[in-house]
Amino acid sequence: MSPPSVARTRYRPAELSDEELVAKANSELFHTTTAYEELMRRYQRTLFNVCARYLGNERDADDVCQEVMLKVLHGLRHFEGKAKFKTWLYSITYNECITQYRKEKRKKRLLDALSLDPQDEHHEQEESVAERTSLDRFLVHVNPVDREILVLRFIAELEFQEIADIMHMGLSATKMRYKRALEKLRKHIDNPF
Structure with a gap:
């Protein structure tokens, strides 16, 4: 017979909604990252494609995706749920893409000069x-x-x-x-x- 607390802590991340995963991640982070990892797994490919199309190259897209994942990891505890997680995630992604685009634009201006x-x-x-x-x-x-x-x-x-x-x-x-x-x-x- 297994202790009841062990049975309560086990869950299948793939079966949970985004909102449930956000709640789990908030209670788990930074001791366990299972729920966070599932959220990122769900959106990683789409995030990369959005970034690659916006920025025009895979190297910058990969860098921005990594930055977005870190911001989500550290910002999840501040996510209030007023919007869907997906909306919040793409808002962060868009802002990071703009930041990267501006950096590249400034670098190009210097090279042009x-x-x-x-x-x-x-x-x-x-x-x-x-x-x-x-x-x-x-x-x-x-x-x-x-x-x-x-x-x-x-x-x-x-x-x-x-x-x-x-x-x-x-x-x-x-x-x-x-x-x-x-x-x-x-x-x-x-x-x-």
């Missing part, structure tokens, strides 16, 4: 494309102050006056350093050796 042709990169092997598009590879050729100006301009998308205020520099000095840093990077890209 450095006069790199993304079409040329597309035809090279994937590993060398990743190496060539690495911002760190290009930014090592400028001094730290100029690198910070470029990062604040392209990655943080700040205006020159905001950058000048942050860097405690004059507006004209900030613009001049920005222009010189871009020129130096362009020269290095044109003559890498």
Whole structure:
């Protein structure tokens, strides 16, 4: 004869609704992840497909899916059930896709400003494309102050006056350093050796 408490704790996750799994996950996490794992198993493929279509590539889609799963894991206890779990999940997914898209867009703007042709990169092997598009590879050729100006301009998308205020520099000095840093990077890209 088995103890009644053991019989009560056993359940079949695949037979439960999303709402029941959310309730189970809230009571189990972080000691047990069975209900959470079932929720993610149900939606993993669809999440990946949504991300891949939105972002246009599988690498970014995989990264976003991982981020979504972590956000769900840590956010389940705050899920109030005002919407369906599926709606909440896709809301997180959409927001993460937008964030990733904006990151890639900023990175592309920086590469465009450095006069790199993304079409040329597309035809090279994937590993060398990743190496060539690495911002760190290009930014090592400028001094730290100029690198910070470029990062604040392209990655943080700040205006020159905001950058000048942050860097405690004059507006004209900030613009001049920005222009010189871009020129130096362009020269290095044109003559890498």
